[in-house]
Amino acid sequence: MSEDGIEERGLRDMLINLYAMGARDQFVQLLEPQLETVDRAFRTWARVPEQIRDDQQAVNAWVQALSTIAQVMDQAGYPGPMAVLTGGSANPIEQWHRAYAEAQRLAAIGEFAAGTDLLTGVLAEMSQVSGTAVDDFAPKVHGLLGSNALHTGDYAVAVAHTEFALRMCAAIGDGEGVAIYSVNLDLARLAEGAVRDDPATLRLIDVRRRIATAQDLSDGTRFHASNDLLWDLLAEDAPESVRHLAKIFGLIGLNLHRLGDTEGARQHTEAALAECRRTGDTDGVRIYSANLETITER
Secondary structure (H helix, E strand, O other): OOOOOOOOHHHHHHHHHHHHHHHHHHHHHHHHHHHHHHHHHHHHHOOHHHHHHHHHHHHHHHHHHHHHHHHHHOOOOOOHHHHHHHHHOHHHHHHHHHHHHHHHHHOOOHHHHHHHHHHHHHHHOOOOOOOOHHHHHHHHHHHHHHHHHHOOOOOOHHHHHHHHHHHHHHHOHHHHHHHHHHHHHHHHHHHHHOOOHHHHHHHHHHHHHHHHHHHHHHHOOOOOHHHHHHHHHHHHHHHHHHHHHHHHHHHHHHHHHOOOHHHHHHHHHHHHHHHHHHOOOOHHHHHHHHHHHHHHOO
């Protein structure tokens, strides 16, 4: 009997069903209060039920669910279930995570090619299986492959891997991953376009350079000069400027606030906030909401 009075077999079946449904949050919410119970019962759970042993698809789903349970348990300080499954280190999911951690270490010391070799092998193995554990982990592998390719100058490869990571994160509802890989993809596309001397990319780089200059002027208290640059960008009404409207409006609002123009600051910050809401930029919404609150307090 578990801490909540749930029979161990019932707990096991509920966890496996939630895993099969892809209900990751509910899966973790059910598992976390039952760690001691699962730790105690896991060895019996690892035996595949007789009624599904002839159904390879059901067996695979069972094993993947137990592997995910073992990963959560291991991260929570209960290594027993993982040891039951691996008998040491034979579990492929554990091996993938170890390879990924090693690839991260290699990237940190600039050994991008060696890390890419490791991750390419992981992807090849992952392509042979499916399930939530694979769906959750694949974006990280593709994301790091994209980052490695960006560092080695393989910009088209960087774009391809990062696009894949972004799509997968969006599909599984990983908001943090979407935010990270959106930024990474933007950088990869800029680098790839610049190498090709793509006119639109070069214009976008110029817009970013001018916004950065405006930010430097603002940081140096040259608020009028900063706004002159930003208003020039708005006057051009170029597609490349439109992509950065929130930043342009927000910085103009900040400059006006520092110049004592509360109404102008409010209007431009509200425009930045509206643009962030339109594009789904949650970080921008948070930043400009805080800025607007500061402005209207005066």
